[in-house]
Amino acid sequence: MNKDADFTLLHGARGYLSDLGRSVKIWREFHMGFSKLRKVKNCVTFFGSARFKEDHEYYKLAYETAHKIGSAGFSIMTGGGPGIMEAANRGARDAGALSIGCNIILPREQTPNPYQDISLKFDHFFVRKVMLLKYSSAFVLLPGGFGTMDEIFETATLMQTGKICDFPVVVMGNNYWKEMQPFIQKTMLELGTIDEKDFRFVKMTDDPQEVLDIVKVPHDCWMV
Numbered sequence: 001m002n003k004d005a006d007f008t009l010l011h012g013a014r015g016y017l018s019d020l021g022r023s024v025k026i027w028r029e030f031h032m033g034f035s036k037l038r039k040v041k042n043c044v045t046f047f048g049s050a051r052f053k054e055d056h057e058y059y060k061l062a063y064e065t066a067h068k069i070g071s072a073g074f075s076i077m078t079g080g081g082p083g084i085m086e087a088a089n090r091g092a093r094d095a096g097a098l099s100i101g102c103n104i105i106l107p108r109e110q111t112p113n114p115y116q117d118i119s120l121k122f123d124h125f126f127v128r129k130v131m132l133l134k135y136s137s138a139f140v141l142l143p144g145g146f147g148t149m150d151e152i153f154e155t156a157t158l159m160q161t162g163k164i165c166d167f168p169v170v171v172m173g174n175n176y177w178k179e180m181q182p183f184i185q186k187t188m189l190e191l192g193t194i195d196e197k198d199f200r201f202v203k204m205t206d207d208p209q210e211v212l213d214i215v216k217v218p219h220d221c222w223m224v
Contacts, residue, residue: 005105037100
């Protein structure tokens with residue numbers, strides 16, 4: 001695994017043969033993910049920060065929610081690291097559900113947590129994000145930093161543009177998002193950069209049971 005894979009790839013032109021060689025490595029990474037996850041069904045992906053410890057309220061919220069969803073027969077997928085990701089994988093493991101982690105090699109923070117039944121390691125962020133999206137029929141979004149925001153808004157963009165189905169998206173940690181919500185609903189809506197209908201697939205709740213009820217609603221795009 002090359003720790004500088006994304007940096008090297010995005011560091012300007014390196015010649016056709018070099019880029020061709022990198023494209024083969026990227027294909028191999030995709031193939032690895034597709035191969036190991038090919039049988040995954042009824043999966044819910046959790047997004048959230050790597051920085052919350054197990055005594056934090058958001059860690060506990062992620063654990064409880066993943067445990068409840070896992071107990072209902074769903075698989076749980078995360079980015080495979082500590083914090084919210086660990087909490088969700090841990091909740092899935094304790095519930096007897098399939099627990100999946102799509103890890104990324106980073107200089108810090110991203111240490112694989114020990115609660116994964118299937119653990120993958122990726123060099124490239126974009127390959128990892130494909131896996132986090134491709135196999136899921138719902139998404140649970142908890143508080144996080146730039147990486148979490150990137151995942152949240154990419155998921156929203158893909159739904160907005162019809163690139164993926166309008167799967168349920170549940171936002172948890174209401175106090176964390178209270179400053180962002182007015183910006184989205186007032187500034188963005190008022191200036192017309194998004195439409196009212198772009199919120200149709202997003203729900204907000206801090207109740208794990210309500211999350212499960214949302215996730216359980218049948219959807220035309222569910223994998224069979």
